[in-house]
Amino acid sequence: MDNKQDSKDNKDKLRVYEYAKSLNMSSKEIITILKRLDLPVNNHMSVMENEMVNKVEGFFRNIKQNAAVKRAQETTNVSVSSAQPTANKPQSQQPHQQERKPQLIQENKNTTQDRQGPMNSINTKPQTTEQQSEQRPAGQQTSRPAQASSNNRPAQSSNSSRPSQGSNNSSRPAQSGQGSRPSQGSSSRPGQGQGGQGNRPSSGGQSRPPQGGQGSSASRPSAPRQDASSRPAPSGQSRFDSKPAQGQARGNDNRNARPGQKKFEDGKPGGFRGNNGRGGQKGRGGKFQQQPPREKVDNTPKKIIVRGTMTVGELAKLLHKDASEVIKKLIFLGVMATINQEIDMDAIHLIATDYGVEVEVKIPVEEDSFETVEESDEDGDLVTRPPVVTIMGHVDHGKTTLLDAIRQTNVTGGEAGGITQHIGAYQVEINHKKITFLDTPGHEAFTLMRARGAQVTDITIIVVAADDGIMPQTVEAINHAKAAGVPIIVAVNKIDKPEANTEKIKQEMTEYELVPEEWGGDTIFVEVSAKQRIGLEGLLEMILLVAEVNDYKANPDKRARATVIEAELDKGKGPVARILVQHGTLKIGDAFVAGNCFGRIRAMVNDKGRRLKEAGPSTPVEITGLTEVPQAGDPFMVFEDERKARAIADRRSIKQRQSDMGANTRVTLDDLYNHIKDGEIKDLNVIIKSDVQGSSEALKGSLAKIDIEGVRVKIIHSGVGAITESDIILASASNAIVIGFNVRPDPQAEATIAQEKVDVRMHRVIYNVIDEIEQAMKGMLDPIFKEVVIGHAEVRNVFKVTKVGAIAGCMITSGKITRSAEARLIRGGIVVFTGKIDSLKRFKDDAKEVAQGYECGITLDRYNDVREGDTIEAFVMESVER
Numbered sequence: 001m002d003n004k005q006d007s008k009d010n011k012d013k014l015r016v017y018e019y020a021k022s023l024n025m026s027s028k029e030i031i032t033i034l035k036r037l038d039l040p041v042n043n044h045m046s047v048m049e050n051e052m053v054n055k056v057e058g059f060f061r062n063i064k065q066n067a068a069v070k071r072a073q074e075t076t077n078v079s080v081s082s083a084q085p086t087a088n089k090p091q092s093q094q095p096h097q098q099e100r101k102p103q104l105i106q107e108n109k110n111t112t113q114d115r116q117g118p119m120n121s122i123n124t125k126p127q128t129t130e131q132q133s134e135q136r137p138a139g140q141q142t143s144r145p146a147q148a149s150s151n152n153r154p155a156q157s158s159n160s161s162r163p164s165q166g167s168n169n170s171s172r173p174a175q176s177g178q179g180s181r182p183s184q185g186s187s188s189r190p191g192q193g194q195g196g197q198g199n200r201p202s203s204g205g206q207s208r209p210p211q212g213g214q215g216s217s218a219s220r221p222s223a224p225r226q227d228a229s230s231r232p233a234p235s236g237q238s239r240f241d242s243k244p245a246q247g248q249a250r251g252n253d254n255r256n257a258r259p260g261q262k263k264f265e266d267g268k269p270g271g272f273r274g275n276n277g278r279g280g281q282k283g284r285g286g287k288f289q290q291q292p293p294r295e296k297v298d299n300t301p302k303k304i305i306v307r308g309t310m311t312v313g314e315l316a317k318l319l320h321k322d323a324s325e326v327i328k329k330l331i332f333l334g335v336m337a338t339i340n341q342e343i344d345m346d347a348i349h350l351i352a353t354d355y356g357v358e359v360e361v362k363i364p365v366e367e368d369s370f371e372t373v374e375e376s377d378e379d380g381d382l383v384t385r386p387p388v389v390t391i392m393g394h395v396d397h398g399k400t401t402l403l404d405a406i407r408q409t410n411v412t413g414g415e416a417g418g419i420t421q422h423i424g425a426y427q428v429e430i431n432h433k434k435i436t437f438l439d440t441p442g443h444e445a446f447t448l449m450r451a452r453g454a455q456v457t458d459i460t461i462i463v464v465a466a467d468d469g470i471m472p473q474t475v476e477a478i479n480h481a482k483a484a485g486v487p488i489i490v491a492v493n494k495i496d497k498p499e500a501n502t503e504k505i506k507q508e509m510t511e512y513e514l515v516p517e518e519w520g521g522d523t524i525f526v527e528v529s530a531k532q533r534i535g536l537e538g539l540l541e542m543i544l545l546v547a548e549v550n551d552y553k554a555n556p557d558k559r560a561r562a563t564v565i566e567a568e569l570d571k572g573k574g575p576v577a578r579i580l581v582q583h584g585t586l587k588i589g590d591a592f593v594a595g596n597c598f599g600r601i602r603a604m605v606n607d608k609g610r611r612l613k614e615a616g617p618s619t620p621v622e623i624t625g626l627t628e629v630p631q632a633g634d635p636f637m638v639f640e641d642e643r644k645a646r647a648i649a650d651r652r653s654i655k656q657r658q659s660d661m662g663a664n665t666r667v668t669l670d671d672l673y674n675h676i677k678d679g680e681i682k683d684l685n686v687i688i689k690s691d692v693q694g695s696s697e698a699l700k701g702s703l704a705k706i707d708i709e710g711v712r713v714k715i716i717h718s719g720v721g722a723i724t725e726s727d728i729i730l731a732s733a734s735n736a737i738v739i740g741f742n743v744r745p746d747p748q749a750e751a752t753i754a755q756e757k758v759d760v761r762m763h764r765v766i767y768n769v770i771d772e773i774e775q776a777m778k779g780m781l782d783p784i785f786k787e788v789v790i791g792h793a794e795v796r797n798v799f800k801v802t803k804v805g806a807i808a809g810c811m812i813t814s815g816k817i818t819r820s821a822e823a824r825l826i827r828g829g830i831v832v833f834t835g836k837i838d839s840l841k842r843f844k845d846d847a848k849e850v851a852q853g854y855e856c857g858i859t860l861d862r863y864n865d866v867r868e869g870d871t872i873e874a875f876v877m878e879s880v881e882r
């Protein structure tokens, strides 16, 4: 029973939307009024207590009264203006016009309103923004002038808590039929206008039905509002009334100006948003387009998210404001902007702050070159991760044996028993802590990746055989590690051998600034025997120690970023990549980009052959689900979906093609000066390879002394012997130039030079090297002539002929040899002679040139010590445009 009663009560309750409907207003408008009156309201379903209704009606009444008073004051003007609109304009109404801010957006050709001119003009009054906002509901009616008075709105009774009921219901149809048409009948005529005016006080001042005036208008006690077009009553007047006046006042600019005609501002023709598209308006077929200066419900957001600069219009939209309002604010800030003009972050901040809106800046990640984006993590999100270790050293010093030994003796506890497989890296566990080893020995994993901008290694182990000592590749490894700035642990291997001499190794290492701790340095030396498995745990512990000191951390709770260690096309699985996850956690199903490829993780396998669902930081995994095969060192990142990943991969490959075609960005001596000028370079990294140790030392000393415009030469590596691929990769990774002093690049290096576009300079005179670098630093390098190698010949036989000397029986292995070319004789990568070709013969005949694949005899000008296996390199000097 009670329940029934409750539901009945509920039904009887007046909701905001019902009330709004009864007034032909929107719920939003009523809510705004309620809020303004400090009455509790949540939404359109909130209950309107009687008291609330009374207050709202009181609000309407006040507005009407105000309007009425003003109208009364202006009556005289209006009558005059009705009769002599033009004459009056300047005196009485112009000022209003000036005072008024443009509020209505109407069409001049609005016939309906035009006819209502006189009446409207009655209430001409300056309207300020404040007034507008105060009278907001009225504002909507403002645009409907005559209707207000002519409208048969059942004016709300001030006593009645539900103005609309009863009479309202009955009156509504009539309103829509008549009241909504201000054009009707007499109300549009001057005389009636006055009549209308007479009515107004009663209708405006109170909620009683308007009396007097035109029959038509008076006959209908109007609801405060009928529909968009006819919305008049309660609060409408003041605004509403102001308009006609304005129209008149603006008579001059109104193209349709006629006596008694009401004119409308033409501020935004067609910009009419109507009273929310209510029927009444639409019924007019859009003719009566006007936008009442309706104050928007204060729906200013608390916070906006900004993703970079935006136009004024976009910002206004984001702030739920009119663009004009924002433009005004900008003007106050000294910024003249149009709606389509872009404004910067500062201005956005200022404007938003002015509205009390918080700005959250979310600059989108430069997703296409995601590898360059550094993500910063909160300290609290970072978790210790296993260190990533690379093993390097000279040939045969035991890198592979050591890697194998570590792998076999320390299989991660829980995963013991799994079949280890090669995935480019593996993890071992010691003291419940994991260590990740990149198991590609040598430079490949390390330098190739670095050359591609990926730094995956945390710690480098340099293996030195205790029975051998420091060798060229040991030095190279040290220099690689130093150039990368990673800590070095020296593993003195093969200590099981009787001739092992650790002290000697330590001594030699000091020359490379690797001083053992016991000698006051900070380099850890560990004695091991990879073969006998001695000292391995000690080595692992030292790695953990270094890791602890350096505190390697990563955030596992974000999308994964990784680096490709290796990749290949597997016959069964398709493209597979072995990657090292560095940040975040990689999950099955993740869409990703790897280099210029993309895909979705189909399966993940770890180094024990075990399938994983997730892989966190420092975990090496083999993944399938790629569409193509990426390259070692390629950056890898997870994206929201495959479509995005594909788009990014596509753009990356286009970009790469473009940059491949464009100028390389490596340092070359030719553009060194420009780099210096641009402030890009402070140190000129140089790698020196020479025929003997002495010359490389001499070069180092001389180059170190060059100091021009604050730029210094930094020798990152020097060694004896041919220029190797590894030198070029180091140069590429460190943006260095390579100086070959009396040496040449070996064939693999040649290919890499072209691929990596490294600047390699060959010299035979120290002075020339210094001079060239000095000149380049001063921007005076004048490469008028450039050496171009045209071909190579392999010496297969040597014939000694008296008087002629040594004839080299050669096979042209590449390019061609021409009679006029200069030649260089290379033996084991070292240049033993440079000079002219004395003679070039095919069989017994002199030849001008001999091409690849043909045999020939060559004699060198004043050089006879040609030997089998030597290479003759022919080159010409070509002038190069600067």
Ligand SMILES: Nc1nc2c(ncn2[C@@H]2O[C@H](COP(=O)(O)OP(=O)(O)OP(=O)(O)O)[C@@H](O)[C@H]2O)c(=O)[nH]1
Pocket (backbone or CB within 6 Å): 393, 394, 395, 396, 397, 398, 399, 400, 401, 402, 441, 493, 494, 495, 496, 497, 528, 529, 530, 531, 532
């Ligand atoms: N006696 C002894 N021999 C070792 C030790 N470690 C490696 N060897 C031997 O040294 C030789 C070279 O070892 P690898 O591990 O292949 O050396 P590497 O540095 O990987 O050589 P590359 O792959 O050619 O660069 C092999 O014959 C190993 O058996 C050790 O601790 N003691």
